[in-house]
Amino acid sequence: MTEERRRGREGGREGGREGGRGRERGAEEEILGYLKALVKVPTFVPPGENYGEIVDWLVPIFEGFGFECERVEMPEAVFKERQKTAELSGARVNLLATKDFGVAETVVIYTHLDVVPAGEGWSTPPFPAEPVVKDGRVYGRGVADSKGAVAALLTALNKMKERGLESRYNIRVALTTDEELGLYSGLCYFADEGLLQGDFLLCMDGDNEGVCVATDGVLNWELKVCGQSCHSSVPFLGVNAVEAAGLVIGELASLKKKVESRESRAACSPRMSELTGRRHTTAVFNVTMVSGGVKENIIPASCTLRGDRRYIPEERVEVVVQEFEEAVENIRRRHGLELELRCEPGFPPMFTDPDEDWVKRVQAAASNSFGVQKEIIGVQGGLDVGYAVQKTGQPVCAFGVGSSVESNAHGADENVRLQDLENYVRFLVRLLGSTSTK
Numbered sequence: 338m339t340e341e342r343r344r345g346r347e348g349g350r351e352g353g354r355e356g357g358r359g360r361e362r363g364a365e366e367e368i369l370g371y372l373k374a375l376v377k378v379p380t381f382v383p384p385g386e387n388y389g390e391i392v393d394w395l396v397p398i399f400e401g402f403g404f405e406c407e408r409v410e411m412p413e414a415v416f417k418e419r420q421k422t423a424e425l426s427g428a429r430v431n432l433l434a435t436k437d438f439g440v441a442e443t444v445v446i447y448t449h450l451d452v453v454p455a456g457e458g459w460s461t462p463p464f465p466a467e468p469v470v471k472d473g474r475v476y477g478r479g480v481a482d483s484k485g486a487v488a489a490l491l492t493a494l495n496k497m498k499e500r501g502l503e504s505r506y507n508i509r510v511a512l513t514t515d516e517e518l519g520l521y522s523g524l525c526y527f528a529d530e531g532l533l534q535g536d537f538l539l540c541m542d543g544d545n546e547g548v549c550v551a552t553d554g555v556l557n558w559e560l561k562v563c564g565q566s567c568h569s570s571v572p573f574l575g576v577n578a579v580e581a582a583g584l585v586i587g588e589l590a591s592l593k594k595k596v597e598s599r600e601s602r603a604a605c606s607p608r609m610s611e612l613t614g615r616r617h618t619t620a621v622f623n624v625t626m627v628s629g630g631v632k633e634n635i636i637p638a639s640c641t642l643r644g645d646r647r648y649i650p651e652e653r654v655e656v657v658v659q660e661f662e663e664a665v666e667n668i669r670r671r672h673g674l675e676l677e678l679r680c681e682p683g684f685p686p687m688f689t690d691p692d693e694d695w696v697k698r699v700q701a702a703a704s705n706s707f708g709v710q711k712e713i714i715g716v717q718g719g720l721d722v723g724y725a726v727q728k729t730g731q732p733v734c735a736f737g738v739g740s741s742v743e744s745n746a747h748g749a750d751e752n753v754r755l756q757d758l759e760n761y762v763r764f765l766v767r768l769l770g771s772t773s774t775k
């Protein structure tokens with residue numbers, strides 16, 4: 338562990354004084370109050386059953402800040418066609434909260450209301466009735482990803498109201514469903530319905546490692562290797578699909594090597610660079626699942642490989658698919674195998690020019706509020722906001738509340754530092770608030 342990382346961790350243990358901005362008791366209580374109410378509602382997906390409840394709780398609060406609220410439910414037909422699986426149930430209720438401050442520019446502020454299921458290994462209750470605060474951190478499913486940001490937004494709006502601060506932007510808040518599932522989230526529906534009008538987008542999903550302007554696109558794939566079954570004592574009378582799949586995985590290594598040497602313009606976070614020596618985000622090719630065979634003494638008739646291909650913003654999905662198909666065709670020809678490839682594109686990549694004015698504004702507000710320089714970065718994970726800005730063409734920055742390593746989002750004991758929550762409130766007030774009168 339480097340000196341810098343060690344210091345960072347110790348800072349965390351002491352209650353996260355990294356950033357050195359001091360703590361405010363009133364703000365802490367307020368933000369914890371909001372966060373408690375949000376975390377208590379189990380919006381984990383699957384199944385995603387309680388969106389209506391959390392939106393109903395949010396509406397009067399936004400109305401108290403002078404916002405007009407719309408409870409936007411994804412129509413059942415759209416949900417069925419594009420998202421629904423057997424494990425999902427309940428209405429897909431989203432919130433759109435808007436306030437026109439009579440100024441020239443509009444910002445769309447987005448994050449998701451769903452969380453991943455609790456999973457095992459927690460040392461505190463994942464959905465506590467009271468917030469669990471230990472050593473300067475709050476614990477619970479979703480505190481970092483991404484309900485902490487919602488609590489911070491409410492606190493920031495309240496602060497602005499109390500201080501009589503006008504907003505520099507008209508504000509359009511989109512708090513939506515099913516981000517953690519991929520496919521067709523509430524935000525995708527908002528984008529398709531034209532509900533995201535505005536000049537810029539601030540995505541509060543993500544971590545606070547840097548101001549993220551680039552993500553990789555996602556393509557899931559399935560490759561069926563076909564064989565011919567027979568008695569295992571005479572394997573030469575059939576074709577062993579599992580053994581053939583092993584051969585195919587070996588052959589795909591050259592595609593993987595070629596793909597993963599492809600670098601984006603987007604820089605990695607300083608932390609990622611420090612850990613891995615990488616400077617830029619890259620494309621990715623993974624084989625992540627193998628399934629085949631029925632019994633030890635049956636030569637398997639088929640074996641299915643699955644995986645994902647993440648492509649950098651500079652790549653085009655059509656070319657990505659074509660390159661994959663050609664690689665599979667070569668393997669087919671070389672080994673005389675019967676192969677069936679199916680590609681299913683997920684969220685597209687996103688890329689905003691780091692020189693965009695919006696990026697500079699977000700970076701300045703973030704750096705100032707957290708007391709450290711927040712770099713402009715890219716990540717290799719996909720976001721539904723990639724889908725949204727492909728439609729809207731808005732400059733987008735993703736900057737979240739938690740730490741990519743310490744918060745353990747999606748894992749046991751998900752947590753967020755109180756100091757980070759407070760810094761995030763400051764960030765929002767600094768970004769949105771204006772002292773000038775209309």
Ligand SMILES: [Zn+2]
Nearest residue numbers: 482483542543
């Ligand atoms: Zn998230």
